[in-house]
């Protein structure tokens with residue numbers, strides 16, 4: 001699947017007939033999407049998506065997307081708003097099941113299991129593929145109960161000590177332990193936005209998932225909190241496989257090893273993050289990372 | 295048309311020109327609003343003034359002090375002290391004797407009969423209870439406060455005017471004179487009316503109380519709550535969290551909303567046809583009343599509960615599902631606890647509606663005249679609003695104040711429930 005469209009930087013004049021606006025990104029041949037550019041495969045894939053189509057009712061939100069998510073790597077998904085990044089991410093742990101009228105076609109595998117197989121149960125799937133959402137969404141319960149919730153419902157521990165241990169370890173990994181160790185009983189919703197998001201990350205890693213999906217985890221945070229979460233993502237990479245959606249290209253460049261660029265429901269280009277940002281192959285990718293639109 | 299010029303000077307001129315008119319409009323609107331609120335408050339105040347003005351005197355009872363001679367020959371001539379004899383003895387005679395002793399000048403038959411109507415027929419029951427509890431009283435004398443007859447009660451409370459001519463008054467001059475002579479001796483007193491709060495209905499206004507109706511309302515509401523809360527919440531949770539969106543659930547939804555608009559008396563007819571005639575449940579029983587009121591309150595509870603569930607942000611559901619909770623766990627661990635205050639508020643308001651409802655209960659026979667205080671959900675009973683309806687329909691002057699007093703009690707309960715709902719809402723109000 002190496003369909004490289006000739007890269008024709010600098011050769012584009014505004015097409016005739018487009019008046020007033022100096023630039024129209026889709027109005028010339030070099031911006032046609034014909035399959036994904038770059039290598040969709042990962043060296044050591046944990047999840048593999050093949051020919052995935054997603055529909056909301058009659059409207060197609062994802063068109064024929066194939067992508068691997070490799071072990072112990074961070075893959076960033078970027079693209080303009082509404083291009084289907086979240087939709088694709090939510091396919092990976094079947095969160096789209098909760099949306100009425102959402103239909104997923106194609107094949108998505110976690111290791112050797114087809115996660116859309118009829119025999120697949122979403123409960124163990126979501127224990128293996130955890131998710132952190134755009135807006136921090138701690139439960140209106142204590143900090144301890146937030147982190148302990150996953151292990152409790154899955155019966156991961158046999159006694160209180162083990163549970164305490166898991167809560168502590170998760171909070172340490174999420175870089176929140178020092179800030180909250182004295183007030184584990186106070187409400188999770190009373191924390192600052194950045195702390196809440198790290199609490200949500202702690203809650204996700206408390207069930208020891210294999211893959212963590214993050215949907216714009218920093219978009220509601222201030223720069224300092226963002227930096228902390230980014231640091232954290234980098235540390236978590238050693239143990240987990242992470243797929244992160246972000247609208248910040250700097251963030252993608254900082255935290256990820258591979259980057260996938262989505263455009264209007266299609267996966268335009270995938271590649272090593274360094275390559276994508278220094279030497280994009282597709283015209284649309286280039287337009288996006290140079291800030292021409294998005 | 296000439297070209298429009300938009301310059302700041304022009305803008306400010308235009309704005310200033312219309313400013314006065316805008317503010318006047320705002321003022322007028324505010325005055326309308328205030329006027330409407332004031333009118334509403336005025337009516338509420340008038341209603342309360344009227345009800346409390348007529349009703350407060352029912353919380354007092356006129357009593358008369360009589361010197362009772364518990365004479366052995368009248369109560370227990372054979373001296374056996376057999377409870378059967380003691381309980382059926384002629385205590386009314388004892389009372390009459392006491393009245394004759396107090397007014398020895400009354401001799402003619404007609405006058406005597408009039409004299410006996412000074413005190414309530416309930417006076418004899420008081421003596422009987424005293425003697426049954428303490429047979430040692432027999433053969434002794436004592437001064438006892440006994441309830442006055444309702445006409446005398448009205449006279450003493452001033453509801454019957456002593457100044458008008460005898461022919462236009464329910465109480466004869468002669469009786470007024472007797473009462474006045476008793477008053478002079480300090481043998482007439484108004485005391486707090488415990489009878490009104492504790493006893494059941496009676497044909498005699500001075501003996502009638504709301505105790506039976508309150509208990510009836512209580513049992514009915516308990517049945518209503520036990521049925522409607524679980525059913526309502528379960529329905530709401532199913533429809534909101536589990537049911538697929540399709541034509542059937544739409545139909546159910548439309549029907550529930552329509553049910554809320556069905557006149558309550560229709561539910562009474564349904565209850566009569568189904569619960570009583572078909573299933574053979576007892577008439578006049580709080581059980582059936584509660585079932586009928588359940589039908590009536592269910593839509594309220596379901597609609598309020600669904601609104602409460604809808605108000606729980608989807609992010610909480612996603613959070614739970616995201617760590618691998620099943621739908622059931624998501625609902626029961628997170629959504630339901632967060633929606634519970636709203637559901638309880640809706641339920642309390644539904645219960646308040648049920649408490650004030652009378653029409654459907656008339657249909658299932660809870661309108662009967664019932665003296666005994668019900669001891670359970672299967673005993674015949676009536677409820678507060680129906681009791682009010684019954685008393686409002688009675689001709690005796692004494693029931694007028696009782697009606698208003700019962701309304702006061704009912705309003706008291708309703709206000710209490712609404713305050714509870716407000717407190718609940720304030721206390722658990724959550725902002726995410």
Ligand SMILES: Nc1ncnc2c1ncn2[C@@H]1O[C@H](COP(=O)(O)OP(=O)(O)O)[C@@H](O)[C@H]1O
Pocket residue numbers: 056061079080081082083084085086087088099
């Ligand atoms: N629940 C939904 N119902 C219908 N359409 C949706 C829903 N969620 C997203 N979409 C549509 O799918 C497309 C992709 O959305 P999304 O995946 O949220 O984009 P992104 O995360 O890249 O901004 C958008 O056009 C959006 O309008």
Ligand SMILES: [Mg+2]
Pocket residue numbers: 085086087215
């Ligand atoms: Mg998104």
